[in-house]
Amino acid sequence: MLFKSFLHRSQLALLRFLVDFTPPVNYMAFSGAGSADQLCGHIRQAGKTRVLVVTDKGLCDLGIVEKAISGLRSRGIDVVLYDGVLPDPTFEQVLEGADIMRAHGSDAVLGVGGGSCMDAAKIIAAAATSNQDPREWVGFNKIKHDVPQIYCIPTTSGTGAETTMGGVIKNSERREKTIISDACLMPAAAALDPNLSMGLPPAITAATGMDALTHAIEAYISLWDRGTSKSSSSAAIDLIYRYLPIAHSDGDNEEARESMSLAAYYAGMAINQVNVGNVHAIAHQLGGRYGIPHGIANAMVLPHVLEFCSDETEDALAELGRLVGLGSSDSTSAELARNFIVSVSDLRDKIGIPPQSELIKIEDHSMLAESAVKEGAGYPVRKLLDKKTAMHILEQLTI
Numbered sequence: 001m002l003f004k005s006f007l008h009r010s011q012l013a014l015l016r017f018l019v020d021f022t023p024p025v026n027y028m029a030f031s032g033a034g035s036a037d038q039l040c041g042h043i044r045q046a047g048k049t050r051v052l053v054v055t056d057k058g059l060c061d062l063g064i065v066e067k068a069i070s071g072l073r074s075r076g077i078d079v080v081l082y083d084g085v086l087p088d089p090t091f092e093q094v095l096e097g098a099d100i101m102r103a104h105g106s107d108a109v110l111g112v113g114g115g116s117c118m119d120a121a122k123i124i125a126a127a128a129t130s131n132q133d134p135r136e137w138v139g140f141n142k143i144k145h146d147v148p149q150i151y152c153i154p155t156t157s158g159t160g161a162e163t164t165m166g167g168v169i170k171n172s173e174r175r176e177k178t179i180i181s182d183a184c185l186m187p188a189a190a191a192l193d194p195n196l197s198m199g200l201p202p203a204i205t206a207a208t209g210m211d212a213l214t215h216a217i218e219a220y221i222s223l224w225d226r227g228t229s230k231s232s233s234s235a236a237i238d239l240i241y242r243y244l245p246i247a248h249s250d251g252d253n254e255e256a257r258e259s260m261s262l263a264a265y266y267a268g269m270a271i272n273q274v275n276v277g278n279v280h281a282i283a284h285q286l287g288g289r290y291g292i293p294h295g296i297a298n299a300m301v302l303p304h305v306l307e308f309c310s311d312e313t314e315d316a317l318a319e320l321g322r323l324v325g326l327g328s329s330d331s332t333s334a335e336l337a338r339n340f341i342v343s344v345s346d347l348r349d350k351i352g353i354p355p356q357s358e359l360i361k362i363e364d365h366s367m368l369a370e371s372a373v374k375e376g377a378g379y380p381v382r383k384l385l386d387k388k389t390a391m392h393i394l395e396q397l398t399i
């Protein structure tokens with residue numbers, strides 16, 4: 001394990017060196033009620049005239065998509081819809097959307113929806129302008145051509161895909177989630193409009209909110225500290241602790257919705273700078289294998305991973321404990337860190353996410369653990385995940 005840790009740190013040092021040479025990222029978002037219309041105006045001002053909107057049928061049926069994009073039509077932009085995105089979008093869906101984009105001759109892509117729609121929008125934009133198989137881009141910085149501008153209007157508050165350069169696409173043959181990350185996939189601008197997440201069902205509010213919390217915590221305890229990763233993640237955690245329970249119990253509370261959409265955006269900025277960690281490494285396996293929604297998988301795994309790395313991340317966890325108002329002035333770092341881990345489980349319970357899933361099968365543990373360890377080794381984590389620990393965590397998640 002010592003050698004593996006040394007190798008991991010060496011690889012990360014090299015990656016960090018390379019990352020520091022990538023072009024700086026511009027973050028741009030319109031926020032508040034009516035900001036979707038502002039974004040539509042911005043797209044027109046940027047000279048776009050033909051826009052592919054990538055979304056899902058459910059949002060179309062609810063009228064949310066028309067609400068989000070009416071500002072494109074009213075400004076004379078020719079719009080075509082691809083509404084075939086399903087949860088955990090696949091490469092097959094990406095290719096379908098790319099065909100529509102080519103036939104339409106779109107000069108920009110707008111993702112409207114949750115993480116699945118925004119991730120699909122990014123990879124569709126790249127696939128429609130290339131003859132390459134998008135499966136070849138799995139990994140970091142593999143896209144070598146110019147990609148049309150991508151815009152995002154999230155309708156949930158969790159994934160942060162509106163402010164990250166990555167997209168998660170499922171390889172349906174292998175039943176595994178793959179990540180394509182490239183600076184050219186960074187959305188040019190986003191709209192964080194609470195009018196579009198009002199009334200989102202409590203279960204989706206809970207799951208997506210815990211995804212945002214996981215992003216913020218994993219970024220805060222990361223081995224790396226780049227750009228605004230610490231300040232963005234602490235701003236997100238503060239907002240989530242104050243507003244996620246309200247958004248969950250009172251779905252039409254505009255202040256809570258607006259605060260959660262900002263929190264997801266800040267958390268997305270943080271992971272765009274330092275990536276995620278071992279929680280996602282395990283949760284991705286549960287999503288890929290069993291279709292457990294990403295936020296639920298993260299919420300189940302998060303306290304266990306924090307427990308696993310509590311010694312290595314004690315100071316950071318203690319800071320987060322103070323941030324959310326735990327402990328007293330004479331509490332030790334160890335007490336604050338412990339209280340913070342307990343508070344994460346308490347928040348998960350409060351918003352109705354179960355700690356275990358009956359979908360997870362004991363006979364899959366070994367294979368899932370191996371994949372999680374492999375994925376975790378690519379993240380800037382303070383403590384490398386090992387198979388025994390991953391198996392132990394999976395046991396605790398299994399009914």
Ligand SMILES: [Fe+2]
Pocket residue numbers: 159211214215280294298
């Ligand atoms: Fe996530």
